[in-house]
Amino acid sequence: MKILSGPTFISILYLIYLITIPRVSSSSPSLTVPHHFLQCLDTQPADHGSPNSATAVIPTNSSFSANLMSAVRNLRFASASNRKPEAIVAAVTETHIRATISCCKLLNLELRVRSGGHDYEGFSYTSPVPFVILDMYNFHKIDINMADETVTVREGAVDLVHKWQQVAPVIDRDLFIRLEIKPINRKISKGKTIKVSFIGMFLGTPERLLNITKNKFPELHLTSSDCLVKKWIDSVVFWANYPEKAPIEILLKRISANEYYWKRTSDFVQTPISKQGLKTIFQTMIDHSPLPRRVWMQWNPWGGRMGEIPSDATAFVHRGGNLFMIEHFMNWYRPGDKLEEKFLAIARSFKEAMAPYVSKNPREAFFNYRDVDIGITTPGYNATYEGAKVYGEKYFKGNYLRLVKTKARFDRTNFFRSQQGIPVLA
Ligand SMILES: Cc1cc2nc3c(=O)[nH]c(=O)nc-3n(C[C@H](O)[C@H](O)[C@H](O)COP(=O)(O)OP(=O)(O)OC[C@H]3O[C@@H](n4cnc5c(N)ncnc54)[C@H](O)[C@@H]3O)c2cc1C
Numbered sequence: 131m132k133i134l135s136g137p138t139f140i141s142i143l144y145l146i147y148l149i150t151i152p153r154v155s156s157s158s159p160s161l162t163v164p165h166h167f168l169q170c171l172d173t174q175p176a177d178h179g180s181p182n183s184a185t186a187v188i189p190t191n192s193s194f195s196a197n198l199m200s201a202v203r204n205l206r207f208a209s210a211s212n213r214k215p216e217a218i219v220a221a222v223t224e225t226h227i228r229a230t231i232s233c234c235k236l237l238n239l240e241l242r243v244r245s246g247g248h249d250y251e252g253f254s255y256t257s258p259v260p261f262v263i264l265d266m267y268n269f270h271k272i273d274i275n276m277a278d279e280t281v282t283v284r285e286g287a288v289d290l291v292h293k294w295q296q297v298a299p300v301i302d303r304d305l306f307i308r309l310e311i312k313p314i315n316r317k318i319s320k321g322k323t324i325k326v327s328f329i330g331m332f333l334g335t336p337e338r339l340l341n342i343t344k345n346k347f348p349e350l351h352l353t354s355s356d357c358l359v360k361k362w363i364d365s366v367v368f369w370a371n372y373p374e375k376a377p378i379e380i381l382l383k384r385i386s387a388n389e390y391y392w393k394r395t396s397d398f399v400q401t402p403i404s405k406q407g408l409k410t411i412f413q414t415m416i417d418h419s420p421l422p423r424r425v426w427m428q429w430n431p432w433g434g435r436m437g438e439i440p441s442d443a444t445a446f447v448h449r450g451g452n453l454f455m456i457e458h459f460m461n462w463y464r465p466g467d468k469l470e471e472k473f474l475a476i477a478r479s480f481k482e483a484m485a486p487y488v489s490k491n492p493r494e495a496f497f498n499y500r501d502v503d504i505g506i507t508t509p510g511y512n513a514t515y516e517g518a519k520v521y522g523e524k525y526f527k528g529n530y531l532r533l534v535k536t537k538a539r540f541d542r543t544n545f546f547r548s549q550q551g552i553p554v555l556a
Pocket of ligand 1: 203242243244245246247248249250253254255266498499500
């Protein structure tokens with residue numbers, strides 16, 4: 131796969147310096163905030179023949195709710211108690227972005243930028259203070275060279291986990307083997323047991339794959355009947371959990387009908403967990419899971435190209451030295467504050483029980499799996515360097531200071547802010 135050009139994410143950080151802000155020419159005190167905002171948009175420079183406000187919807191528009199909900203991936207953040215935005219601007223050109231930023235500044239509204247809406251804590255579409263969503267969906271452009279690739283999928287058994295930790299990160303550059311570990315009901319006797327699935331992807335032929343596993347991971351007993359051969363693009367449909375024969379066009383669907391309530395967090399593992407440690411973890415999972423498949427984990431091997439890039443080469447710091455990353459899952463399917471409290475408490479307790487087995491000082495976290503439990507700034511977002519370090523070092527380790535310096539260069543007024551923002555160095 132080659133990505134020829136990526137989404138135009140970063141340009142927004144630079145825009146803040148290019149803006150000149152004309153005054154809002156007239157505004158009636160009887161207007162609501164959303165109407166003020168629309169009026170403000172139309173006082174800003176516009177593209178020829180197209181008013182800026184045409185890109186915005188406000189709560190009185192019939193399409194507002196559907197638009198807001200279209201990118202809510204976690205129903206925890208869809209409830210009435212979550213503050214709704216004053217407006218949603220679906221920017222089509224950079225002019226719309228400039229106008230939105232200017233009007234948020236003029237009207238003292240917070241800006242939340244939304245692309246796919248996958249933020250684990252809903253930061254792109256919720257805020258504790260009055261805010262506007264800038265939807266960047268129209269700015270996505272990814273060209274993919276669809277080369278023929280092959281994909282292999284298989285399930286395995288629990289007693290292989292210990293070996294997997296040592297083999298998976300180094301087995302072969304073209305082979306990725308993920309573990310899914312879930313408590314399930316026993317089929318014959320009462321009680322729960324643990325099911326471990328090995329789900330892999332190999333870029334190459336089944337023959338070459340079988341040769342590799344025979345030599346380096348014979349305990350898997352992989353055979354050609356365990357393998358599915360697919361084009362690379364069809365493998366994306368597989369990983370996205372769509373039915374096997376679903377057409378690739380399904381990937382263009384922006385709205386999912388299967389959303390539910392969840393909490394997901396991350397951990398990194400740097401030394402192999404002993405067999406006794408694994409047994410304890412599995413028992414703890416069973417003890418924590420009120421129903422089958424509620425508390426569960428995905429273990430994703432590191433290594434390969436990931437480990438070859440120096441940790442300070444990009445903002446993404448979690449590279450060499452990690453064996454695998456854990457994603458912790460807690461799912462539930464009915465609304466209610468009590469239920470949410472209960473499941474969040476279980477998720478936190480299980481995460482605590484995992485502490486002896488994962489990275490320490492700091493206990494590292496993956497920024498894509500955003501987690502407010504690792505620390506947030508106080509209301510007002512006036513975080514100090516030391517205050518924001520609580521989450522900054524977990525997400526970015528040694529790169530945290532570099533991000534703080536970058537913030538000072540490009541966003542001295544802390545306009546782009548959130549509960550886990552990067553502070554401005556005093
Ligand atoms: C179902 C699901 C599956 C996932 N699978 C994976 C996975 O396999 N691997 C993985 O690494 N992650 C995965 N994630 C996590 C996902 O990659 C991150 O949450 C990512 O940040 C989502 O980006 P988004 O644009 O969809 O989300 P959004 O919620 O729109 O944005 C995420 C954050 O980035 C900010 N933002 C969005 N657009 C811009 C912009 N143009 N400029 C500046 N800031 C912006 C938002 O304000 C928000 O803070 C998954 C998430 C979900 C819900």
